[in-house]
Amino acid sequence: MRHGGRWSHGAVKVAGVLLLAALSACGSAGPGQGGGRTQVGAGGGRAAPSTPAPEPTRIPDLGDRMHGRIPAASRQVLAVYGEGEDSANSTAVLYTRRGRVWERVRGWPAHNGKKGWTADHRLGDNRSPVGVFTLTAAGGVLDDPGTRLPYTQSEDYAAPRWWDRSHWHDFDYVIAIDYNRVQGTPPDDPTKPLGEEKGGGIWLHLDHGDGTSACVSLSKDAMEYLLRTLDPDQYPVVVMGDRAALEA
Known part of the structure; x- marks a missing residue:
């Protein structure tokens, strides 16, 4: 009650209680809240707390069969995802394993065999x-751009000049895909352990804008990046095929 322009002690106490109640209703921080606010859903209920997405312990879009073929020691995988069994278009993605988690490093457009993919490759x-x-x-x-892989520089890699001009730089950089070849030998080593009829000389090389004879082609920037990144100590492999075959 007010007396002579002053509030009584009891009235001040009541007003203080009402003020604290009003501040609480406006969402001021309570003990232990650290100044944060609890989110409320549109219907007035509390929103469920967000849960971080689990880290990928598998390379995306690879089925059990293909994933099981990746050597246990491999820490670098270049996955080449073909658009279709009969398509020459694909996407290449580099993954690195840290512990049990596969991390996506970088990806690029790519091309593969002009007639697509096969589980039983034959010469031609x-x-x-x-x-x-x-x-x-x-x-x-070209000279070694700084790779850790054994690198052989030679003019002998140059594409024949009777090929179309768009192919002349295909082999400026190459990385041998160890299909029907002796591991660790130069990419142009002619040895074919499975026989000539099973083909060979299949490489990662520079792209010329369309399908290849059987190789996988990428841009010059992509090839330089892979050459500088792939590390024999990480046991790099390529996993390649059309998406249906990779997912099977």
Whole structure:
């Protein structure tokens, strides 16, 4: 009650209680809240707390069969996802394993065999082989850009000048895909352990804008990045094929 322009002690106490109640209703921080606010859903209920997405312990879009072929020691995988069994278009993605987690490092557009993919590659079929293959050697017309892989520089890698001009720089940089070859030997080593009819000389090389005879082609920037990143101590492999074959 007010007396002579002053509030009584009891009235001040009541007013203080009402003020604290009003501040609490406006969402001021309570003990232990650290100044934060609890989110409330549109219907007035409390929103469920967000849960971080689990870390990927598998490479995306690979089925059990293909994933099981990746050597246990491998810490670097270049996955080449073909658009279709008969398509020459694909996407290449580099993954690195840290502990049990596979991290996506970088991806690029790519091309594969002009007639697509096959699980039974034969010489001259213009299809890239489906599978998991080690990457153990590199080379090319140009000087070593700083790779840890064994690198062989030679003009002998140059594409024949009777090929179309768009192919002249295909082999400026190459990384051998260890299909029907001896691991660790130079990319142009002619030895074919499975026989000539099973083909060979299948490489990662520079892209010329369309399908290949059986190789996988990428941009010059992509090839330089891979050459500088792939590390024999990480046991790099390529996993390649059309998406249906990779997911099976």
